Amino acid sequence: MALTASVVMIYIGMMMLLLCVPDNHAKMTEYSPAPQPQPSGNSSMYGATPGSLKPQECTPRCTHRCSKTAFKKPCMFFCQKCCATCLCVPPGTYGNKQYCPCYNTWKTKRGGPKCP
Numbered sequence: 001m002a003l004t005a006s007v008v009m010i011y012i013g014m015m016m017l018l019l020c021v022p023d024n025h026a027k028m029t030e031y032s033p034a035p036q037p038q039p040s041g042n043s044s045m046y047g048a049t050p051g052s053l054k055p056q057e058c059t060p061r062c063t064h065r066c067s068k069t070a071f072k073k074p075c076m077f078f079c080q081k082c083c084a085t086c087l088c089v090p091p092g093t094y095g096n097k098q099y100c101p102c103y104n105t106w107k108t109k110r111g112g113p114k115c116p
Contacts, residue, residue: 051087058083066116068093075116082106082115 053061058080066075083089086102097104097115106114 053083053087053089055084055087058087058089061089065089065093069116078114079116086115 062076062079062083065079066072069075079089082103085106086100088100088103090096090098090100090103097113103115104113108114
């Protein structure tokens with residue numbers, strides 16, 4: 001009889017333990033963030049919104065941005081400086097600064113645009 005009572009107590013203890021484990025697991029998975037989609041290389045808006053670039057992605061973006069200017073060195077210098085701060089570069093070779101507000105509002109001491 002004592003053996004049966006201890007087996008029943010062990011069985012009840014194991015059942016309670018098993019009932020608690022799925023509940024905790026459900027709580028952990030309920031709040032885990034969904035995986036974010038990775039931007040494709042063909043997306044023209046990737047990199048044009050604030051904070052969407054990684055620092056190592058600035059050089060290729062700035063190379064494209066400054067490709068049609070006659071002043072490549074200063075364009076690249078300031079574009080990379082702006083990209084390092086804002087982590088975005090507007091699409092195209094000219095204009096479109098509304099897509100990257102930080103890039104658009106950064107001004108020189110004289111009040112002109114700092115970023116190309």
